[in-house]
Amino acid sequence: MSEAEDFWERRWREMAPPRALRPSPVMVSFVAELEAGRALDLGCARGDDAIWLATRGWRVTAVDIATSALVAARARSEGLAIDYQQHDLGESFPEGEFDLVSAQYLQSPVAFPRARVLQRAARAVARGGLLLVVEHASHRPWGHKPEHDVVFPPAEELAVEIGVEPAEWCTVFLGRREREAKGPNGEIALVADNIVAFRRTI
Template sequence: MTHAHDAHEAPDLDVFFTAEFWDERYGSKERIWSGNPNPHLVTTAAELAPGTALDVGCGEGADAVWLADRGWRVTGVDVSAVALGRAAIAAEAAGVADRTTWLREDLLAWAPEPAGFDLVSAQFMQTPEPLRTALHRRLAAAVRPGGTLLIVGHHFSDLETTVGRPHMPELMFTAEQAAAALDPAAWEIHTTTPSREVTDPDGRPVVVHDAVLRAVRR
């Protein structure tokens, strides 16, 4: 839902988190995202046995479809009906419609089923405090014992690069800040800040850094 990619002007935060903003954003192009699964999700899921997964801010469904194609039963949630419509079409085309469920929800208020999922993934859900910590706590509560929480976001250092993102430092966070929403006694917590190469709006290679929290509920 609230991915901060590819926007050159910082939108008003009161508008940024609305269904209207994201329906218009998705409706402005035939496709917004690449259609490829997020790399940190691929790495994490490769080490897990398929089960039930929650894809938070699923957008056009690339992550959810990728998981479903590997045997997961996936619930994708987003605020945009336009994005969810595309996700459902992608799932049908991939032959995994029977393993995917799509929900339109306001993720700043919605609470998923407690202890309902083996994997909860939130990729680049960029929200300011205190909304961020509240969201992360709700997502953590949805993880079953033995399950995995994966939160990936844009690191503050990306503000120094030119990758077409809005200059909105209040939306950036570190993996350690994301981990602050968890009780260390209840979780095995791993935080990293890996780098990767992307292409800026002028076609030049740029190195960016991700904030990656991977935690397993004890």
């Protein structure tokens, strides 16, 4: 088991069972009005986004590195059209092209080739499809306090890392948004996200 797999396996195993479905509000805001098609959910955790998509007609491939997360996700989504796959995305990647590729908060405290994974994610977007990458742009007050100051690169830098070519994509949204978020014990705080949303044109 790799360091990354061990870290995320322990994290999901130690977390309390999921309660109500809590899909990413950013993902929902960009996808709610889209026509359903093929979706790839990278880092699906316990299935909140994948389940939300599947209940709206999307054919979903949902990926995570941790067995515990995938077991929980499958238990919550019986009967839905979700293909759960276990991947260490630094080593392997799902096959196929997708009308939506969603990567929500793939930041990691352990070694992870994020830029290379997101470049591969962009290549998986079909013509006319949407690439949606969302990352934390501020600390969550209920999260672990970092040992050192953490810099959150702006969305524009993230887009450069992904290597999106202007001739092949149009910008849907590129920048930072603030939103109200709820913590695990009901805490409310204003947090920020960096968002990269591009539609493939060719």
